[in-house]
Amino acid sequence: xxxxxxxxxxxxxxxxxxxxxxxxxxxxxxxxxxxxxxxxxxxxxxxxxxxxxxxxxxxxxxxxxxxxxxxxxxxxxxxxxxxxxxxxxxxxxxxxxxxxxxxxxxxxxxxxxxxxxxxxxxxxxxxxxxxxxxxxxxxxxxxxxxxxxxxxxxxxxxxxxxxxxxxxxxxxxxxxxxxxxxxxxxxxxxxxxxxxxxxxxxxxxxxxxxxxxxxxxxxxxxxxxxxxxxxxxxxxxxxxxxxxxxxxxxxxxxxxxxxxxxxxxxxxxxxxxxxxxxxxxxxxxxxxxxxxxxxxxxxxxxxxxxxxxxxxxxxxxxxxxxxxxxxxxxxxxxxxxxxxxxxxxxxxxxxxxxxxxxxx
Amino acid sequence: xxxxxxxxxxxxxxxxxxxxxxxxxxxxxxxxxxxxxxxxxxxxxxxxxxxxxxxxxxxxxxxxxxxxxxxxxxxxxxxxxxxxxxxxxxxxxxxxxxxxxxxxxxxxxxxxxxxxxxxxxxxxxxxxxxxxxxxxxxxxxxxxxxxxxxxxxxxxxxxxxxxxxxxxxxxxxxxxxxxxxxxxxxxxxxxxxxxxxxxxxxxxxxxxxxxxxxxxxxxxxxxxxxxxxxxxxxxxxxxxxxxxxxxxxxxxxxxxxxxxxxxxxxxxxxxxxxxxxxxxxxxxxxxxxxxxxxxxxxxxxxxxxxxxxxxxxxxxxxxxxxxxxxxxxxxxxxxxxxxxxxxxxxxxxxxxxxxxxxxx
Numbered sequence: 052x053x054x055x056x057x058x059x060x061x062x063x064x065x066x067x068x069x070x071x072x073x074x075x076x077x078x079x080x081x082x083x084x085x086x087x088x089x090x091x092x093x094x095x096x097x098x099x100x101x102x103x104x105x106x107x108x109x110x111x112x113x114x115x116x117x118x119x120x121x122x123x124x125x126x127x128x129x130x131x132x133x134x135x136x137x138x139x140x141x142x143x144x145x146x147x148x149x150x151x152x153x154x155x156x157x158x159x160x161x162x163x164x165x166x167x168x169x170x171x172x173x174x175x176x177x178x179x180x181x182x183x184x185x186x187x188x189x190x191x192x193x194x195x196x197x198x199x200x201x202x203x204x205x206x207x208x209x210x211x212x213x214x215x216x217x218x219x220x221x222x223x224x225x226x227x228x229x230x231x232x233x234x235x236x237x238x239x240x241x242x243x244x245x246x247x248x249x250x251x252x253x254x255x256x257x258x259x260x261x262x263x264x265x266x267x268x269x270x271x272x273x274x275x276x277x278x279x280x281x282x283x284x285x286x287x288x289x290x291x292x293x294x295x296x297x298x299x300x301x302x303x304x305x306x307x308x309x310x311x312x313x314x315x316x317x318x319x320x321x322x323x324x325x326x327x328x329x330x331x332x333x334x335x336x337x338x339x340x341x342x343x344x345x346x347x348x349x350x351x352x353x354x355x356x357x358x359x360x361x362x363x364x365x366x367x368x369x370x371x372x373x374x375x376x377x378x379x380x381x382x383x384x385x386x387x388x389x390x391x392x393x394x395x396x397x398x399x400x401x402x403x404x405x406x407x408x409x410x411x
Numbered sequence: 412x413x414x415x416x417x418x419x420x421x422x423x424x425x426x427x428x429x430x431x432x433x434x435x436x437x438x439x440x441x442x443x444x445x446x447x448x449x450x451x452x453x454x455x456x457x458x459x460x461x462x463x464x465x466x467x468x469x470x471x472x473x474x475x476x477x478x479x480x481x482x483x484x485x486x487x488x489x490x491x492x493x494x495x496x497x498x499x500x501x502x503x504x505x506x507x508x509x510x511x512x513x514x515x516x517x518x519x520x521x522x523x524x525x526x527x528x529x530x531x532x533x534x535x536x537x538x539x540x541x542x543x544x545x546x547x548x549x550x551x552x553x554x555x556x557x558x559x560x561x562x563x564x565x566x567x568x569x570x571x572x573x574x575x576x577x578x579x580x581x582x583x584x585x586x587x588x589x590x591x592x593x594x595x596x597x598x599x600x601x602x603x604x605x606x607x608x609x610x611x612x613x614x615x616x617x618x619x620x621x622x623x624x625x626x627x628x629x630x631x632x633x634x635x636x637x638x639x640x641x642x643x644x645x646x647x648x649x650x651x652x653x654x655x656x657x658x659x660x661x662x663x664x665x666x667x668x669x670x671x672x673x674x675x676x677x678x679x680x681x682x683x684x685x686x687x688x689x690x691x692x693x694x695x696x697x698x699x700x701x702x703x704x705x706x707x708x709x710x711x712x713x714x715x716x717x718x719x720x721x722x723x724x725x726x727x728x729x730x731x732x733x734x735x736x737x738x739x740x741x742x743x744x745x746x747x748x749x750x751x752x753x754x755x756x757x758x759x760x761x762x763x764x765x766x767x768x769x770x771x
Contacts, residue, residue: 251611410770
């Protein structure tokens, strides 16, 4: 049987298969992490939409079911200052929808609900010691990062450019997630905010692999064994897969989102900042088409969602995702529709088969 | 020695190496085509900026030097109707540059200079019988396409979405170029004009390979042997490479363009419609930064270049590319800087070595 051409990530994390389940705030679950860990991939828990206490409970639940290494993921954005003018522009932009849906424009709009890594989260990390800690939107402040490192955790983070990869490597990351523009959900960009220059996985992975000495984890557009195999050929030592896990029964995906995923062609998605204030890839819907997927009026992350909340509540109650984020990468169609554990094993098995075939 | 895992394109075109030199109007030359053909790749001539007579002379020059198969490439856009209002908006947008450079806004602006495939070109194709005819921006009208087919030429064309690939296959194309968003120069899109949903090579190649029965040629972000090998792993039967050939001495690349290419990081480029009216990937410069790379004011292809011509003439004379198109894909940095023939052989040789290594 063919062996993995690069074992650096397998050895770094102590896992059997070089498949990282993407932490997907709101969609991945402890059940998904348990299944992936049991299958030999790297299990992940997304903390951004959990309180520190909820996160601790989820970690305990996963630990109780599986001894496999666990990756706990945090956002590390800087909470934005109030910007009443931008909020007013945003509310004005959304006013026609409030009118159409019979909503009160003065209704209080709860905000974001995505918290950055801080002392409270860090104390739980110190207590519960996940084997891997991953960061999105850059890295936390140095003192927090040192505390994480002192727990013995392997630290990884996402880069969308070569400059971001060099930054992460020079700040001590043990591996870099090279996040190509195909990827679903929030872009991990932190040194650049120019969406027009974001880079495809095919071009990004080898350029990051050439630029840093730590191993590279490819992400973006990888939903089948061909993609896993191709990532290794380009210089990656593992892959991170998100969208394909959304089809698993372990995912918490709303019905309209699941339906959109089921039929999503490769060009069904765009990068949009409308739902949270930061660009993320999702399936295009009415809001994205009418407002334009990237709007300068959307308040800074994570505030944009506040004024959308009443619109979402009303339309979602009617079974519609036309005003809701439906994150997806560009390769939903390639995904085997399987439970999370079976998917993990199939991605790895098919990749080894593909590598053996092309190398023959 | 490892063999190519898929020989369909090699057999279809009668070539030794599955490397197609991208036809690059204005940058590729008969000398480049001769070198690529002699090395065993598929030589290409870009006709869009040549008159039918100039094209015929270039074909004869290539034929005299090499018996290798030749791909002659045509644009097949519909020449746009006059749109005085959009032209006025465009001239107004550019007026500050005219003022800054001391140019007369009333100076006559010659237009585009990129002609679509028509009867005159077709007669030369019938007379000179290139082995491969390729189209960009869709296909020509049915009668012209039938005439090309009757010459015995293999017909290929670019797709940027799965729907475009299906269209091309159903209209009788012998192979499909899957053009990922990383690719430099003009996007080949023709059924969609939404740049926000364009797809990365990594996601596009396998989805097109799954959707059509004809072989797929991967394009976009491929500048080294890893990329060639990875394209095969994703399901391609060959690759088309453009940017890497711009470094060869056979390319006609202006000094400022070459200098920008030499140092271009992966995120140096954006899709822009400013230079011709159709979106194309080029290295960002002052015009793209100040106007924004995609402007609704730019007149339809190929007219946008007209009002820019006086600005370009003056700034280029001063050695600047800040107002000129500098086409490049996202993987310039990966390119071995070699003559066209050596590059062709190295891409193929390195790819086979990479396939053998990962398959071991």
